[in-house]
Amino acid sequence: MTAWTDDELDRIAAADELEMAPLRRDGTLRSPVPIWVVRDGDDLYVRSFRGERGGWWRTAVETHAGHVRSGGVDKDVTFAEVSDPGTNDRLDSAYRSKYGRFGGAYVDPMVAARATTLRLLPG
Numbered sequence: 201m202t203a204w205t206d207d208e209l210d211r212i213a214a215a216d217e218l219e220m221a222p223l224r225r226d227g228t229l230r231s232p233v234p235i236w237v238v239r240d241g242d243d244l245y246v247r248s249f250r251g252e253r254g255g256w257w258r259t260a261v262e263t264h265a266g267h268v269r270s271g272g273v274d275k276d277v278t279f280a281e282v283s284d285p286g287t288n289d290r291l292d293s294a295y296r297s298k299y300g301r302f303g304g305a306y307v308d309p310m311v312a313a314r315a316t317t318l319r320l321l322p323g
Contacts, residue, residue: 213244
């Protein structure tokens with residue numbers, strides 16, 4: 201497995217959205233959906249605004265593979281589920297800091313969706 205380059209991390213973290221296309225069981229990609237992405241150190245994370253009901257999220261946790269595009273970066277990824285409370289606390293703050301300008305109606309569901317936290321691992 202490869203690591204994100206500093207340039208990739210910076211470009212994706214600076215973008216407002218990431219296009220997420222999880223891999224289906226039949227080997228095809230779902231249509232990309234725009235989602236919010238945050239950085240914590242050398243890692244990138246996403247959550248499902250719709251919680252565990254989110255279609256892209258259900259597919260992602262089923263196959264743990266997909267493709268992302270953001271900030272000019274185009275990469276195959278694997279998804280790792282994250283349950284660590286400390287990591288999720290930092291991500292809550294990252295979501296509030298990066299997306300707070302959109303208001304609580306959008307940010308609060310992302311903070312509440314801790315159970316859907318996925319780390320993006322470049323493949």
